[in-house]
Amino acid sequence: MQSGLYVHIPFCRSKCPYCAFYSIASQSLIPRWVEALKSECRLVSGSLKDRFQSFNTIHFGGGTPSILDPGILERIMKCLLAHFSFSGLCEVAMEANPLDLTAERVSAIRSLGFTRVVVGAQSFSEKSLAFLGRKHSGRDVRNAMEVLRREGFQNTGIDLIYGIQGQTIEEWTADLEKAVAFSPAHISCYCLSLEDGTRFGRMAHKGDLATLSSEKEREFFLAASDFLGRRGYIHYEVSNFARGRQFESRHNLKYWRREPYLGLGPSAHSFDGTARWWNIRSIKGYCEALEKGSLPVDDREDLTAEQTALEKVAMGLRIREGFSLDEETRHWIRTDRIEAMEKEGLIVREGMNVAPTMNGFLVADRLPLELVV
Amino acid sequence: MSQIRNFCIIAHIDHGKSTLADRFIQKAGLVDERNFRNQILDSMDIERERGITIKSQAVTLPYRNSRGEDFELNLIDTPGHVDFSYEVSRALASCEGALLLVDATQGVEAQTLANLYAAMEHDLTVIPVINKIDLASADVERTREQIEIDLGLDSSSALLCSAKEGTGVTDVMDAITERIPAPSGSQEGSLQALIFDAHYDNFRGTIVTCRIFTGRVKAGDIIQLMSNGATYRVEEVGVFRLKREARASLSAGEVGYIIAGIKTVRDTRIGDTVTLANTPAASPLPGFREVKPVVFSSIYPVSSDDYRSLADAMEKYQLNDAALTFQKDSSAALGLGFRCGFLGLLHLEIFQERLEREFDQSIIMTVPTVMYRIVLNNGETVNVDNPLYYPDPVNIKESLEPYIRTRILIPERYMGAVMELCLSRRGVNSRFSYPSPGRIEIQFEMPLSEVIYDFYDRLKSITQGYGSFDYDMLDYRASELVKLDILVNGERVDALSQIVHKDRARERALHVCEKLKDEIPRHLFKIPIQGALGGNIIARSTISPFRKDVTAKCYGGDITRKRKLLEKQKKGKKKMKIIGSVSIPQSAFVAIFKADEKEK
Numbered sequence: 001m002q003s004g005l006y007v008h009i010p011f012c013r014s015k016c017p018y019c020a021f022y023s024i025a026s027q028s029l030i031p032r033w034v035e036a037l038k039s040e041c042r043l044v045s046g047s048l049k050d051r052f053q054s055f056n057t058i059h060f061g062g063g064t065p066s067i068l069d070p071g072i073l074e075r076i077m078k079c080l081l082a083h084f085s086f087s088g089l090c091e092v093a094m095e096a097n098p099l100d101l102t103a104e105r106v107s108a109i110r111s112l113g114f115t116r117v118v119v120g121a122q123s124f125s126e127k128s129l130a131f132l133g134r135k136h137s138g139r140d141v142r143n144a145m146e147v148l149r150r151e152g153f154q155n156t157g158i159d160l161i162y163g164i165q166g167q168t169i170e171e172w173t174a175d176l177e178k179a180v181a182f183s184p185a186h187i188s189c190y191c192l193s194l195e196d197g198t199r200f201g202r203m204a205h206k207g208d209l210a211t212l213s214s215e216k217e218r219e220f221f222l223a224a225s226d227f228l229g230r231r232g233y234i235h236y237e238v239s240n241f242a243r244g245r246q247f248e249s250r251h252n253l254k255y256w257r258r259e260p261y262l263g264l265g266p267s268a269h270s271f272d273g274t275a276r277w278w279n280i281r282s283i284k285g286y287c288e289a290l291e292k293g294s295l296p297v298d299d300r301e302d303l304t305a306e307q308t309a310l311e312k313v314a315m316g317l318r319i320r321e322g323f324s325l326d327e328e329t330r331h332w333i334r335t336d337r338i339e340a341m342e343k344e345g346l347i348v349r350e351g352m353n354v355a356p357t358m359n360g361f362l363v364a365d366r367l368p369l370e371l372v373v
Numbered sequence: 374m375s376q377i378r379n380f381c382i383i384a385h386i387d388h389g390k391s392t393l394a395d396r397f398i399q400k401a402g403l404v405d406e407r408n409f410r411n412q413i414l415d416s417m418d419i420e421r422e423r424g425i426t427i428k429s430q431a432v433t434l435p436y437r438n439s440r441g442e443d444f445e446l447n448l449i450d451t452p453g454h455v456d457f458s459y460e461v462s463r464a465l466a467s468c469e470g471a472l473l474l475v476d477a478t479q480g481v482e483a484q485t486l487a488n489l490y491a492a493m494e495h496d497l498t499v500i501p502v503i504n505k506i507d508l509a510s511a512d513v514e515r516t517r518e519q520i521e522i523d524l525g526l527d528s529s530s531a532l533l534c535s536a537k538e539g540t541g542v543t544d545v546m547d548a549i550t551e552r553i554p555a556p557s558g559s560q561e562g563s564l565q566a567l568i569f570d571a572h573y574d575n576f577r578g579t580i581v582t583c584r585i586f587t588g589r590v591k592a593g594d595i596i597q598l599m600s601n602g603a604t605y606r607v608e609e610v611g612v613f614r615l616k617r618e619a620r621a622s623l624s625a626g627e628v629g630y631i632i633a634g635i636k637t638v639r640d641t642r643i644g645d646t647v648t649l650a651n652t653p654a655a656s657p658l659p660g661f662r663e664v665k666p667v668v669f670s671s672i673y674p675v676s677s678d679d680y681r682s683l684a685d686a687m688e689k690y691q692l693n694d695a696a697l698t699f700q701k702d703s704s705a706a707l708g709l710g711f712r713c714g715f716l717g718l719l720h721l722e723i724f725q726e727r728l729e730r731e732f733d734q735s736i737i738m739t740v741p742t743v744m745y746r747i748v749l750n751n752g753e754t755v756n757v758d759n760p761l762y763y764p765d766p767v768n769i770k771e772s773l774e775p776y777i778r779t780r781i782l783i784p785e786r787y788m789g790a791v792m793e794l795c796l797s798r799r800g801v802n803s804r805f806s807y808p809s810p811g812r813i814e815i816q817f818e819m820p821l822s823e824v825i826y827d828f829y830d831r832l833k834s835i836t837q838g839y840g841s842f843d844y845d846m847l848d849y850r851a852s853e854l855v856k857l858d859i860l861v862n863g864e865r866v867d868a869l870s871q872i873v874h875k876d877r878a879r880e881r882a883l884h885v886c887e888k889l890k891d892e893i894p895r896h897l898f899k900i901p902i903q904g905a906l907g908g909n910i911i912a913r914s915t916i917s918p919f920r921k922d923v924t925a926k927c928y929g930g931d932i933t934r935k936r937k938l939l940e941k942q943k944k945g946k947k948k949m950k951i952i953g954s955v956s957i958p959q960s961a962f963v964a965i966f967k968a969d970e971k972e973k
Contacts, residue, residue: 005931006929008929014803020928021928021929061929094546113639117579190925190926191925192925192926193924213920214919214920214921214922215920215921217920217921221921237923238923238925239926250551255927255930255932256927261930263929263930267929268929269929269931269932269933270930270932271930271932276932276933278931278933301933307936307940310936310939310940310943311932313941314935314936315927315932318923318927337954340954341897344898345898346897360924361923362919362920362921363897363919363921363922363923364922364923365922365923365924365939366919366922366938367895367897369939369942369943369946370897372943372966
C-alpha cells in the first residue's frame with residue numbers, strides 16, 4: 001500500500017489563539033532544525049525502510065510551511081527525494097499563510113514540484129479575523145488566490161473557521177460566498193473548538209470564552225454543507241469539501257482510511273498499519289536527539305485488534321465513503337446497533353460498507369461509542 | 374463487684390458524646406496524649422465522618438475517684454439513631470446508669486427524650502450533664518429549665534462540663550462512682566450473660582460483647598446460646614481497653630468479651646442470653662426479640678460480570694452486620710442481584726457506603742420500600758417487599774401498609790411548617806404536648822413508607838436543623854396502593870418500579886421523570902421517559918438527542934489522541950446500565966429517591 005509523507009514545519013510569525021498544533025513564533029531555530037530534519041530523513045530511511053514501501057503523497061504542514069525560504073524548501077525537498085522512494089506521486093501539498101504567497105514565492109513553490117496549496121483564510125470578515133488573531137485581511141486572501149491561479153495551480157484550497165462567539169448565520173454564509181467566488185478546488189470548514197494548551201482554551205477554562213450552542217453549530221454545519229453542495233462541492237469528510245473527487249486531499253484521506261504515513265519533524269505522528277509513534281513535541285528536544293544520532297521518537301504504541309477496530313470505525317465514520325465491515329471489525333462491533341442506526345438515519349449500509357449520512361456526520365464522535373460498547 | 378459501674382451516655386447527635394468519651398479514656402490513662410486521636414470509639418470512617426455511632430462498643434476504664442477509691446467504669450457506647458433502637462435497648466439493659474448529655478447551646482431534642490424514656494424503662498439512674506458550657510452561645514439556665522420541665526429530672530443534680538476543654542470531666546466521673554449503683558447479681562448462680570454486640574475479627578471469628586448478670590464464665594467453658602441452643606467452647610474472655618485484654622474469667626456485674634469459635638456474627642443474636650451448657654440457667658434474660666428489617670431495596674452490580682464479586686462482598690459484609698438480611702434477586706433490566714432488608718434508611722445508607730468504600734463494589738440500588746401486606750381475593754395474605762412481585766391488581770382484595778408513630782420535637786415557631794409536612798405525608802391522629810414554654814412535641818400516626826426517603830432531611834431543612842425525630846412501629850392499616858412503572862424509551866424498567874399510595878403516584882412519577890431527565894445523558898435519539906399505572910401514562914419527560922457532537926479535525930495524523938478520548942468515554946459508558954438502547958448512569962438510580970433540591 002502506498003504511504004503518505006508528512007513534514008511538520010513548526011514555525012509561525014505569531015501564535016494564533018485557537019491553534020493547538022505545535023509551533024513557535026521565532027524563526028531563529030530554522031537552520032538548526034533543517035539540519036536535524038535532514039538527519040531524521042537519513043536515520044528514518046535506514047531504519048524504517050521495511051515499514052513503508054513507497055510514498056505517493058507529500059504534505060508540508062505546520063506551523064506555517066510557507067514561512068520557509070524557497071531555498072530551504074528546496075533543500076528539504078531534495079533530501080526527501082534522496083532518502084525515500086516515491087511511485088505514482090499524486091499530491092505534493094503545502095499549507096500557506098496568504099501573506100507569504102507573493103508571485104515570486106508561489107512561482108518558486110510551483111517549480112519545486114508542489115501541486116496543491118491550501119490557504120489559511122479562516123474568514124473574510126475583519127471582525128472574525130481580528131478575533132482569531134490573524135494578521136491578514138480578506139484582500140490578502142484574494143491576492144493570494146489570484147497569484148496561485150496565475151501561476152497555474154489548479155488544486156487550491158481555502159480553510160475557513162466558523163462558530164465564533166457572536167457570529168451569525170448570515171456572516172458565515174457571507175464567508176462561504178467569498179470563498180466560493182475564487183472557485184477553489186477544496187474548502188475546509190472547521191468548527192472553532194477551544195483546545196487545551198491554547199489561549200482560547202485557557203480563556204474558556206476561566207469562563208471568558210464559550211463556543212456556540214450545539215444547536216447553532218449544527219445550523220452552521222448544515223448551512224455550509226447545503227451551500228457548498230449546491231455549488232458542486234462534495235462533502236467528503238466532516239470538515240472537508242472538494243470540487244470533484246480528484247480534488248479530495250489524498251494525503252489526509254490516508255489518516256481517515258488508516259493507510260500508512262510517515263511523519264517527520266517535531267510532534268509529527270506516524271503509522272505503519274499496526275503501530276503508531278510520534279516525535280518529541282519540542283524543537284530543542286527534537287534537534288538534540290538527532291544531533292546525538294538517535295530518532296526523536298517520544299513514544300509509540302502497538303494497536304490491539306480492539307483498538308484497530310475502534311479506530312477504523314471512528315475514522316471511517318468521518319468520511320463519506322465510510323468503512324468496510326470486514327471480519328476483524330465485525331468481531332468488535334455490535335451489528336444490531338448498525339441496523340438501529342440505519343433506522344435512525346445516521347448511517348447507510350451497502351453490502352459490507354457502512355457510511356455516515358449528514359446526520360451521522362453531525363454526531364460522528366458518538367457513533368463509534370454506540371457501535372463498540 | 375461493688376467497685377464496678379456500668380453506664381452509657383445518652384445524647385443527641387453532635388451534643389458531644391464522643392468527645393466526652395475521649396476525655397474519659399484520657400483520664401483513665403488508656404492512651405497517652407501523643408497517640409490520641411479524636412473519637413476513639415467511633416472506629417469506622419463513616420462513624421467519624423457522620424459523627425454517629427453505628428455499633429455498640431464497650432470500654433473498661435480504671436478510675437480512682439476524688440476519695441481515693443479505685444473503680445472499674447464500663448462505658449457502653451450505644452448507637453444514637455432510631456434505626457438501631459433495639460441495639461440501644463440491649464445496651465441500656467446492660468447498664469445501671471446513664472449520663473444524659475445535653476448541649477447547652479441546643480437544649481433538649483427529641484432523640485434525647487426518646488433515649489431518656491428508654492433509659493427510664495430500664496430503671497437506670499440518670500445523671501444530667503450540661504455540655505459545651507465554654508461556648509459563648511451556651512444557655513445553661515435555659516437548658517436546666519428544659520431538663521427540669523421537658524425531662525422531669527431534678528436539674529439541681531445536673532453537672533456542668535466542657536468535654537472539649539476538659540472542664541468538669543472529673544466531677545462527672547466522680548458522680549458516676551457515687552450516684553450510679555453497683556451491679557447486683559450472684560456470682561454463684563448459673564451463667565446469664567446478655568449479648569449486646571458482636572463483631573467479626575479476621576483472626577478470632579466473632580467477638581461477643583456482653584454483660585454478665587449471674588455466674589461466671591472462663592476459657593474452656595462450654596457455653597450455650599439460649600435462643601437457638603448452639604454450644605461453643607470458650608477460647609478467651611476479657612475486657613476492652615481500646616484493645617482486648619484477656620482475663621481469667623468474667624463474673625456477674627462485669628462487661629467484657631467472649632471468644633468462642635463462633636464463625637459469623639449471624640450465629641449470635643443481639644439480646645440473646647449466654648449460659649453454660651452443663652448447668653444452664655432456668656430462663657433467659659428478658660427482652661430478647663428477633664430484629665426484623667423494615668426497609669427493603671435491591672442491589673445489583675453496575676456491570677453484570679461483577680455479580681460473583683458482589684456476592685463475595687455480601688458474604689463478608691454480613692459477617693459483621695447481623696441486622697442485614699438478603700436473598701438473591703433478579704431483574705430483567707439489571708440482571709442478578711440481591712434483595713436486602715435494613716433496619717432503616719440510615720442502615721441502608723451505611724451499607725451502601727461501606728460496600729462501595731471498604732469492599733470496592735460499584736452497585737445500583739433500587740428505591741427503598743417497606744413490607745406491604747396484600748390480601749388476595751382467594752383469602753391468601755402475601756407480604757410484598759419488592760415491586761417485582763406485586764400481585765396483579767385484579768387479584769387484590771385489600772392492601773395494608775405499616776404505620777408508625779412519629780415523635781417530633783421542635784421550637785413552636787415551626788409548628789405550621791411541620792404540620793404541613795406531616796399532613797402531606799398522610800399523617801393522622803395528631804397529638805401535641807408542650808413540654809416547656811416555646812417547645813412543642815408533635816405526634817402523628819403515619820405510614821412508614823412516607824418517612825423512608827427524605828422525611829428527616831425535609832424536617833431538618835424546614836426547621837433549620839432544630840427539629841428532631843423519632844418513631845415507633847404501630848400496626849398495619851388498610852391503604853390504597855398502586856404499582857408505579859417507569860418506561861424509558863418505551864420500555865418498562867422493572868428496577869425503577871415502586872409501590873406507592875394512589876394519591877402520591879402522580880407526584881412520585883413526575884419526580885422520577887424529572888430526575889431521570891437530569892441524570893441520563895443525551896443520546897443519539899430522543900428518549901421519552903414515562904410514569905405509568907398499568908396502561909395509563911401519568912407523567913412524562915423527554916431527553917432531547919445530541920444536536921452536534923463531532924470534532925472539527927484530527928490533529929495532523931494524531932489518531933491516538935482521538936482514540937484515547939473514545940476509550941475513556943467508552944469506559945465511562947461501561948459504568949452505565951444499558952437498558953434497551955439507553956445508557957443509564959448509576960447516579961440516576963440514586964437520584965430518584967433523593968429529595969428535590971428545590972423542595973429543600
